[in-house]
Each structure stands twice: as structure tokens, then as C-alpha cells.
Amino acid sequence: MITIYGIKNCETMKKAFKWLDEHHIDYHFHNYKVEGITDDQLQIFLNSLGWKNVLNQRGTTWRKLDEVVRKSVIDEQTAMAVIQQNLSIIKRPIITKGNKVLAGFSSELYQHFFEN
Numbered sequence: 001m002i003t004i005y006g007i008k009n010c011e012t013m014k015k016a017f018k019w020l021d022e023h024h025i026d027y028h029f030h031n032y033k034v035e036g037i038t039d040d041q042l043q044i045f046l047n048s049l050g051w052k053n054v055l056n057q058r059g060t061t062w063r064k065l066d067e068v069v070r071k072s073v074i075d076e077q078t079a080m081a082v083i084q085q086n087l088s089i090i091k092r093p094i095i096t097k098g099n100k101v102l103a104g105f106s107s108e109l110y111q112h113f114f115e116n
Helices: 011-022 039-049 060-064 067-072 076-085 107-115
Strands: 002-006 028-031 094-097 100-103
Touching (some): 011 107, 039 076, 039 094, 039 100, 094 107, 100 107
Parallel strands (some): 002 028
Antiparallel strands (some): 002 094, 094 100
8 A cells, every 4th residue: 555645735745646646556645734643653754764854854844943943853853753743844745655665756766666
């Protein structure tokens, strides 16, 4: 089962949905804003990708955080605490396919990810 995690109105998510649909790949969409995310699932993302690849430090949510909060994020534990309070700070999309996890979107990445 393929699951794509994110929020519906994100432009990068829309690109990912379009790519998946064009390639006739069935998936389940997990909307953080509606369904949230479990600590266990977040830990899987962190273990698979590393906290720096899960925490989107280029997005609006990150930039809006107080500087003290941003500077406090120094490791997986502190990143997880900030992510739990700000789900829209998770890099989008994150896709799971069995034990494989991928963050972000590019046609090339997806082509390789779904070939295997």
C-alpha cells in the first residue's frame, strides 16, 4: 500500500498527486490537518529520512516560529517536539511504500522510487 502524507492545498502535493495519477499509481492520501499523525509514524519518518529531511526549514511555518524555538532544534528529539506542535512543518509530501520512505517531489525521484 502506498500512502502519501501531507496537506491537500500544498502546491508540491498537487504536483505529486498529478504525477501519481498520470502514472496510474493507486495511493491513500493521509491529510495531516484532518488525521494528524501518530508518534510512531513520525518516528518512522525520522528513522528513515533523518530529522533534517523531515523538518522543512525552508517553509513558511518554520520562518514564522519564534527564533528561540528555531534555535532549540538541534537533534531528533527537539525536532520531534517542534513537529508534533506544528504538523505543517513536515516536508511535503512524504510517501511510504512498504518499508521505503521518500520525502519531497521530483519526477526523477518518483520514477526511481516506483520502479523498485
